[in-house]
Amino acid sequence: MQTDWAEITCEVPAALVETLADFLVELTGTGVGIDNLHVDTFSLDTLEDTPIKSVKAYLPADAALEEARGQIEEFLARHRAEYGTCPFTPPVIRVVKNEDWANNWKVHFKPVRIGTRMVIKPTWEDYQELPGDLVIQIDPGMAFGTGAHPTTRMCLESMERICYDRSCGTFPAPLLDVGTGSGVLSIAGALMGAQGIVAVDIDPEAVRVTEENVELNGLSGAIDVSTTPLDRIAGQFGVVVANILAEELVRLAEELVARVRPGGWLILSGILTEKEDFVRNGFPGLTLVECTHEEEWSCITLSRPAA
Numbered sequence: 542m543q544t545d546w547a548e549i550t551c552e553v554p555a556a557l558v559e560t561l562a563d564f565l566v567e568l569t570g571t572g573v574g575i576d577n578l579h580v581d582t583f584s585l586d587t588l589e590d591t592p593i594k595s596v597k598a599y600l601p602a603d604a605a606l607e608e609a610r611g612q613i614e615e616f617l618a619r620h621r622a623e624y625g626t627c628p629f630t631p632p633v634i635r636v637v638k639n640e641d642w643a644n645n646w647k648v649h650f651k652p653v654r655i656g657t658r659m660v661i662k663p664t665w666e667d668y669q670e671l672p673g674d675l676v677i678q679i680d681p682g683m684a685f686g687t688g689a690h691p692t693t694r695m696c697l698e699s700m701e702r703i704c705y706d707r708s709c710g711t712f713p714a715p716l717l718d719v720g721t722g723s724g725v726l727s728i729a730g731a732l733m734g735a736q737g738i739v740a741v742d743i744d745p746e747a748v749r750v751t752e753e754n755v756e757l758n759g760l761s762g763a764i765d766v767s768t769t770p771l772d773r774i775a776g777q778f779g780v781v782v783a784n785i786l787a788e789e790l791v792r793l794a795e796e797l798v799a800r801v802r803p804g805g806w807l808i809l810s811g812i813l814t815e816k817e818d819f820v821r822n823g824f825p826g827l828t829l830v831e832c833t834h835e836e837e838w839s840c841i842t843l844s845r846p847a848a
């Protein structure tokens with residue numbers, strides 16, 4: 542039987558967040574999420590400084606939950622005096638049904654048009670195809686990549702705008718997709734004509750989901766999907782796309798660049814706009830082709846000079 546989960550939310554002064562997060566990690570044995578509260582602007586500067594933050598942790602919603610609630614209340618009571626008049630609210634517990642966890646987001650996942658020709662279509666939705674459409678069928682399961690996220694959209698748009706030759710329907714083969722998630726970028730590449738596609742992810746669940754989506758799109762055998770670490774991938778690629786996170790991109794910079802063939806492109810996203818310069822500086826020697834923005838995210842396309 543699958544367990545339901547309890548989402549426990551505590552709102553505390555920013556200075557207590559780290560101590561509380563450590564306490565909750567130890568108590569729950571899982572990670573915690575930290576959100577800013579009381580933000581009435583989209584400025585990222587202000588986000589850093591919100592005086593009250595919300596810390597979320599997750600526990601199985603079983604008999605041990607009440608005891609955990611008591612321990613959290615005790616922890617908060619112990620620290621309350623240090624923060625004077627700062628608001629301190631009791632932990633709020635919300636039970637998340639296991640079936641909801643996996644499926645609720647489906648209600649919001651609708652066919653979405655991206656770039657000039659691509660349409661990402663959830664497997665369970667109908668879509669009336671238009672001439673010239675490249676329809677990518679996706680069931681992301683628990684993996685990332687419905688196409689709804691700005692970083693996925695910007696990667697797809699750059700792949701189409703920069704790499705795809707619309708006049709003859711070709712894409713500079715081969716394509717390497719680092720952090721494939723649901724496989725959406727690789728499948729789009731295959732539909733644009735890329736050959737020799739390699740898709741990797743550190744998460745075995747993402748690999749499983751990508752394999753299913755590859756098959757759903759009639760592309761079996763066209764995409765090599767695995768958890769192979771980047772430094773063990775052989776060869777060079779006309780296009781390398783990596784929608785991960787700024788710090789991880791910079792950590793992997795040398796390996797990513799080594800896999801772009803001379804004259805090829807490197808498309809990077811998962812970058813908060815405030816970290817754009819950090820990523821740009823992490824890839825010296827490559828030429829900036831374009832930088833696009835959506836909401837608080839950036840996508841940077843670089844090219845490797847021809848040999």
Ligand SMILES: C[S@@+](CC[C@H](N)C(=O)[O-])C[C@H]1O[C@@H](n2cnc3c(N)ncnc32)[C@H](O)[C@@H]1O
Pocket residue numbers: 684685686687688692693696719720721722723724725726741742743744747784785789793811
């Ligand atoms: C934001 S999702 C992107 C999914 C999809 N490519 C998209 O654009 O929608 C990032 C994915 O990168 C994977 N990932 C994170 N670090 C990685 C690494 N060092 N190597 C390979 N995959 C990584 C995560 O498991 C996750 O599936």
